[in-house]
Amino acid sequence: MRRRTPAPPSPLPQRHGVDAVRVRLPAAGSWTTVREHLVDRLSGAGPGVVEEMVDAGRVVGADGRPVAPDAAFVPGMFVWFHRELPDEVPVPFEVEVVYRDEHIVVADKPHFLATTPRGSHVAQTALARLRSELGLPALTAAHRLDRLTAGLVLFTVRPGERGAYQTLFRDRRVRKTYEAVAPYDPALALPTTVRSRIVKERGELTAREVPGEPNAVSGVELIEHRADGPARYRLCPATGQTHQLRVHMNALGVPLLGDPLYPAVAAPAPAGDFRRPLQLLARELEFTDPVTGERHLFRSARTLGAWSSYADWAVRSAPDAQ
Numbered sequence: 638m639r640r641r642t643p644a645p646p647s648p649l650p651q652r653h654g655v656d657a658v659r660v661r662l663p664a665a666g667s668w669t670t671v672r673e674h675l676v677d678r679l680s681g682a683g684p685g686v687v688e689e690m691v692d693a694g695r696v697v698g699a700d701g702r703p704v705a706p707d708a709a710f711v712p713g714m715f716v717w718f719h720r721e722l723p724d725e726v727p728v729p730f731e732v733e734v735v736y737r738d739e740h741i742v743v744a745d746k747p748h749f750l751a752t753t754p755r756g757s758h759v760a761q762t763a764l765a766r767l768r769s770e771l772g773l774p775a776l777t778a779a780h781r782l783d784r785l786t787a788g789l790v791l792f793t794v795r796p797g798e799r800g801a802y803q804t805l806f807r808d809r810r811v812r813k814t815y816e817a818v819a820p821y822d823p824a825l826a827l828p829t830t831v832r833s834r835i836v837k838e839r840g841e842l843t844a845r846e847v848p849g850e851p852n853a854v855s856g857v858e859l860i861e862h863r864a865d866g867p868a869r870y871r872l873c874p875a876t877g878q879t880h881q882l883r884v885h886m887n888a889l890g891v892p893l894l895g896d897p898l899y900p901a902v903a904a905p906a907p908a909g910d911f912r913r914p915l916q917l918l919a920r921e922l923e924f925t926d927p928v929t930g931e932r933h934l935f936r937s938a939r940t941l942g943a944w945s946s947y948a949d950w951a952v953r954s955a956p957d958a959q
Contacts, residue, residue, distance in 0.1 A: 654767070
């Protein structure tokens, strides 16, 4: 079996904590130049965009030199370039570092900030910010937390150790505890364990429960409730399906406050509207470090606004609030 040639290191430094895009030319094709292939492959970039990048010298080879507009197509060749970053509304909340050593960084992510670059969220992500702020260009995420969820995220410092930490999550050897604020239902018998089969189709905003073997298991406990309506819950997922906790709380009849998808999809909030955060917080991470053998227990210092000040949160999140 023929071995695939490993990619050389990027000759371009990160920009705003974001890696350059790497493209490997295919082993065969009808293109005569690198430019022709890129225009074909990156057709979604828009008319003239790729041509302008090549002509301006912004596409480089492994030696860091610009690829000439007439450079011949070479099968297996690597090229790099920085894509134009989308216009992003700055998320006005800080990423707090809870713990840092030579192997890992544990960050306390705010609501509305994506974990890693994806789609329209690139520079305004926890990973890009931490790379820039900590001077750790090789930092990577060991797992992901939804953009709308706040709380603890584990990042790895050394690329060669990333797999060991990712395996912890794959093998369910990380104890994750969440807190949530949702309506109080005195008829709901708690604690309980919810088991169901959850699927989320590509292109669909929401996940749904379907018949079949359960692939999602969540423990739900009531911590306390208030006389003015909401309750605070402890959620302990044993699995990691997309939107699992949100789907399970909705199925129990107590959907999370501030959830724009469950029980019904709401109209998108205007860009820069941070008044109604999803009331879900990744409160604790507990695991044995696969590299050092140390036992770790980390806890978020964040609070959920709908619990700490329900009256103020309700006013801020009202549809006609200014």
